[in-house]
Amino acid sequence: MFTRNIARTLRAGTALSALTLATSLLAVPAFAQDTAPTTDQTAPETPAADEAPEIVVTGSLFATKVTQSPVTTVTAESLDARGISTVQDGLQRLAANNGPTLTNSFSANGAFAGGASAISLRGLSTNSTLVLFDGLRAAYYPLADDATRNFVDLNTIPDDIIDRIEVLKDGASSSYGADAIAGVVNIITKRSFTGLSARAEAGVSQDGIAATQRFSVTAGIGDLDRDGFNAYVSGFYYHADSVATRDLRSPFNSDDQTSIGGPNNQVNGDNFAANYTGFGSNLYVAPGSGGRYQLLAGGCANGNLTQTTAAQQGGNALLPTSICQQDLTNRYGVVAPQVDRFGISAHVAKTIGDSAEAYLELNFQQSRSQYSGAASSIYANAPAGIDHEPFSTVGGGASFAPGSGALTLPVYVCAARVNCTAANGTLNPNNPFAASGQTATLIGAMPNLVRHDESRSRVYRAAAGIKGSFGDDWNYKVDATAMRSELRRSATGYVYIQHLLDVIADGSYNFVDPSSNSQAVQDYLAPAHSTDASSELYQVQASVNKALFQLPGGPAQLGVGGSFFYEGVDSPSANSDANGPTERYFTINAFGTKGHRTVTSGFGELSLPVLKQLELNLSGRYDHYSTGPGYFSPKVGAKFTPVDMLTVRGTWSRGFRIPSFGEANSLPTTGYVNNTPKLFSDAYLAQYGCTSTNFNTTACASYLRNGSYGQTTLASPDLKPEKSRSITLGAVFQPMRNVSFSVDYFNIKKTDAITSLSSADALRAYYSGQAIPDGFTIITDAPDPAHPGATPRVAFVQSHYVNANKQKAEGIDFGANGRFNLGGVTWTTNLDATLMLELSTTLADGTRETYVDTLGNYNLTAGTGTFRWKGSWMNSFAIGNYTVTGTANYTSGYDLSAMDQGNAYKDCGLAPSPAYTGCRVKSYFTFDLNATAKIADKFTIYANVLNLFDRLPDYDPVTYGAYLYNPVQAGDGIYGRRFTVGAKVNF
Structure with a gap:
């Protein structure tokens, strides 16, 4: 089992019949999980959906079984059942995670944020998904994705103390402020642990590559509910071999x-x-x-x-x-790079009197990623x-x-x-x-x-808090955290330009x-060469809530709170030209940024069960930034339960994304794009013996056809926040105990989307001998020695970040859960899938680019595309002490085109040669099998085969995040069939 459908915490329904919805879900592999969150370490039998305990759900101030927003939950047990070793890997497989995700494999393929991993809910990029630790913000990875997008590195998650991860798939700025446009990933650690648990695990592909090892141990004393005290400590080590092409x-x-x-x-x-x-x-x-x-x-x-x-x-x-x-x-x-991770965590919790509970948690983790290129x-x-x-x-x-x-x-x-x-x-x-x-x-x-x-990341985190009640049914919660991320980037074998000139001379x-x-x-x-970078975050957050008065559907509840946090990044350029253009290295990324800000926030939430069948929820938050902007984020939600087996829900909200440090404070950032004939006028081509028809032949000067130009984007301190409007409409149908079907529609629109200006107009003007448009600077290249009198090609096009575009993400999430006892066999089936209907950008001039089912948004995704369908279907069969789980994984194919690369929609415009590449990359399907045996009361062994049928992804000659295949579509499937064995002990 991998994820838990919101049916456990959100009883809802669908207007579709059970048969119709089940048929549609079975046609599209997906995944979900129906297990209620629990602190029990032994993965107890799943309770019925209508027996779920009240819990605090991400995105709400109240303890409840039901919220208006869809939530997917990843638990440690669900990862084990699927044979997934790390939380990072599990989150990358979420159906809602789409093209612009950042995987560990990108570290070995020139990623700006090498050594890190991040997810992209709804395909809206890594900076529109907010990652929290126990409801509190976390420090950014010191490097930015594509030098602009701040994110939290998923490799910093301490895997073995995670109780669950709740993924709120809805706009949540009304609860958490900036960056929660596409959703929230809330990493929730264990409240307590008693006894001793240890694990050892090793895996390798059938070809003898991609070997991994994992070791962990957790020990705790005290029963928090009985003794009023619990303390545990946990340590782990994880290693993954590098893989060469x-x-x-x-x-x-x-x-x-x-x-x-x-x-x-x-x-x-x-x-x-x-x-x-x-x-x-x-x-x-x-x-x-x-x-x-x-x-x-x-x-x-x-x-x-x-x-x-x-x-x-x-x-x-x-x-x-x-x-x-x-x-x-x-x-x-x-x-993929070699990855070595280890860490240690300590957690102490104590009850205070009859109505309060306090905790202190300390975490340290180091991650090292290295490769030779x-x-x-x-x-x-x-x-x-x-x-x-x-x-x-x-x-x-x-x-x-x-x-x-x-x-x-x-x-x-x-x-x-x-x-x-x-x-x-x-x-x-x-x-x-x-x-x-x-x-x-x-x-x-x-x-x-x-x-x-080599990238070596060290993360230090401390968190403390207290929660309880006082007076006439007032509940309170106060939390504080301090987190620092330190990154050292080391490099050897890079030629220093001035030293090269010295030894030549x-x-x-x-x-x-x-x-x-x-x-x-x-x-x-x-x-x-080595460069040190760091980021920091310090936060204090407090809230209170109270039942106000009785309504026909139950008590009206009010919650209010406030937050103060400081965040800063100090990431100097690893290749500065401050001492002149030759006092630097070839090809080392020159990106750098430095900045800090404080944020003061106030928030509130009101729950109104106006009828037994109808509950309304209102929430809002105001955030003020020391750098100037302030923003209010409202949200309205409702759920309607006309009959016990059906609940319909919906939300409307507004949110925002604050300009990142990279967008507002960075050094110039350059990406390189190959020359194409459409860049040049006929008159310009003629200077080099070229035409649009012979451009890719040797009759055309290599100076043009083998050249590239740099798109240099300059920071803009005066950028406005991106603004969003989000709508979700959904339902869950529960025709019988332990069976549920869900469907949720989402529609997200961004305005004032931050972007770099398109270079096309500036290039066309230069190559046609016309005036360069406002906002651009053209830097010309050295002349071609073979054509010294010709107008030189462009070396760099410079422009600033601007608030210019609009973006839209629209789609449907599907889920289905079932649990059946068939004689002595317990069958659990969970499905979860996402259908992307639209992901598009409307440019400042009104031009609309749409990306679903293509390689776009090419500039955000490393050419990994926007998948129309993504999901998994898990089936688990338990007989006594033995469990077998099979999981089908599906990601749809796509057309070799991208409108943000000048193509028409799905016109095969990026295919090098349709004669042999075709115009589409096929869909990718794999099947994983995991078996677990509890051979003694405290001892469990397990084995799994990932990609059981040894399927390789389809050939993709365009995606540049990997060679000839799409790393987001394929994942670890590129290694073929892969085996893992392990053992766990619990005392």
């Missing part, structure tokens, strides 16, 4: 796609002229006066020496005749802020034009590194043309330097035979 099966492990009808995209492969990118991880030189490139060394440091044909060269006079054929994806690609670059642009004019040492030294990607090797080298001549220096040993008095142009990547990245680095260089020289060229 070469470990996967074909076609996901190679640049050679011929097995699926595609091209051989190995560097210098069959279509070499169209696909070369700096000739891979070897070094090539050409005469400075112009001419064909050749290997700098006689042979290949990486790859196989191959002679290119005239057809492969495509008539390009610069391409070499002898090359090193390489499969860069197979050699350097990374699927591609060969070190000596030619790539250094992102964000670099000077894009060619720069050089003064007189006779090395030079480099960032846009052209080419270094110049001088004729002479000398210790002074400038003004080197025959009188004070020697002929350059790295320049094979020096004897003839010519400079050389150097391109490629370092054969013996590989980039390595003085000849101290042997480029002909890089392996002969001493470690000291290697370290000078690529010095180790």
Whole structure:
């Protein structure tokens, strides 16, 4: 079992008949769970839905069985039943979690927030889902998703002390303030624990990859209800092996796609002229006066020496005749980083008198993520802020034009590194043309330097609180928390630009035979680098509530409260250009931000059961930010129960998202986009021998077709909050005990959505020779040496964040729960699914982009798309001490297009070649099987097989968060069939 449908805490219904709804749900795999929250460690038999105890549900100040908003609950028992090892992994599988989610695998694929994980309810991105710990805010991860979106890292969840996680799938700014636009994830820790519990677990795929180990122990004393005291301590360790692309099966492990009808995209492969990118991880030189490139060394440091044909060269006079054929994806690609996590938590709770209970909780957790990537670059642009004019040492030294990607090797080298001549220096040993008095142009990547990245996150958290009652039935609750997240990013193997120019100018680095260089020289060229970042949050929150008077349906209740919190981020750039454009590294992300603010809030809630069949709920909250803005968030809810088996519910609310520190305070942030023919006017293309029809052939200058431009977005301190309007309408039908069906419609609209301006208009104006539109700055690239008189291409387009767009998310959540006793067998079946009807953006000019069933919103999702359907269906069968659980997981396919990339809706516009890729990526279905045996009173063993039928995802040539597949659609399914075994003891 994985999730608990809201039928446990929200008795509701549907206007549909049970048969009709059941049929629709069975057609779409989903998941849900019908287990009431409990502090019992032994997973007791599930009570009937109408026997659920009153609990405090996320999003309400009152203890109740029912709220007006849909809630899904993940429990430790439900994760165990499905064979899921971590809460992070479980939340990623939620049906309501869609495309812009951030998975751990993105850490190894260039994510801005490498080393972290976050979910995106309703596909509205990670910054529109609020994550709480026991109802209190948590510190942000110090890095921002895509350098703009603040979020809480799911890897900081202390898995083994979690009682349950309630996911409120509704706007909740009226209760929690900013960022709760798409919903709330409330991580609720165990109130108490008595005894000793330990677990050991190990897993690996059938191909021997993706191995994991998990160990944990929890010990507690005292019975809180009987003794008035409980204390427990819990520790855990978790390890996951790194996975390289070469470990996967074909076609996901190679640049050679011929097995699926595609091209051989190995560097210098069959279509070499169209696909070369700096000739891979070897070094090539050409005469400075112009001419064909050749290997700098006689042979290949990486790859196989191959002679290119005239057809492969495509008539390009610069391409070499002898090359090193390489499969860069197979050699350097990374699927997932190595992850090591450990932590310890302590919790003390004590009753005070007859009416109060206090607690103190302390948590520490460390997470380390690391991987080795591609060969070190000596030619790539250094992102964000670099000077894009060619720069050089003064007189006779090395030079480099960032846009052209080419270094110049001088004729002479000398210790002074400038003004080197025959009188004070020697002929350059790295320049094979020096004897003839010519400079050389150097391109490629370092054969013996590989980039390595590591993120180490440490989280410290303390929380304390007291709750109870006083006077005439007044209830109160006071909580405080302090949380700090510290992140150290370390990197080796990255070339420092000025040091590269130094060793070229003085000849101290042997480029002909890089392996002969001493470690000291290697370290000078690529010095180790680390950057420390941190974030903090301190909060105090208090509330009181009371039953006011009696209404026909029950007592009217009023709750009021207040909150004060401080939040701050200090994340300096890991690659600042403050000392000049050469005093920095190639390719290390330059994003950085720093800021802090305090927030004062007041909130209230009124529950009015006006009739036995009808209850109204009104809530609201006002938040004032020290940075200026204030916002009031109201919410109205109602539930109507015409008959015992049917309840209809609905909510209307307004919310907001405060501009993130990245949007308001960051350094410039740059993303790179490949040039396409639609960027250029016909007249501009003609300067380079290009037309729109020959753009992707060697008849068109590689300066254009192999180029890219940077979209640099600048922070805007004066941004307004994003505003939202949310509507939910739902029902749950419970025709008999332990059987329920639910359906909930959601409709969310954002206005003043924060966005970067589209570069298209500025690019079209530049390439047509027209005035650049207001709000943009164009930075041009270095000229093409082959066409020095032509207008240079664009290197960077700069613009600020603005409040300009509108966004809409609309869809339907389905759920079904059943529990049946069939002789000696207990069958539990839970389904949960989400159907996305719309996810769209309306731009400032009125243009509407819609993304469902495509790869959009491409700019938010790493090209992972918006799935129309997502869900799971779990069935569990228990016989005595034995339980077998099967879970079907389904994610729908999508069209290879994205309207935010200039495509028409579902026009196959991003497919590289529909002839072999097709226009759609197919849906993905997997089945998991888990078996548990209680072989002694205190001892349980279990085993599971994830992806039992060993299904691999469909081929996706466009998504850039992984190679040839969609990592959000596939998840761990890319590893094929995977086995886990473990044991638990409880005393």
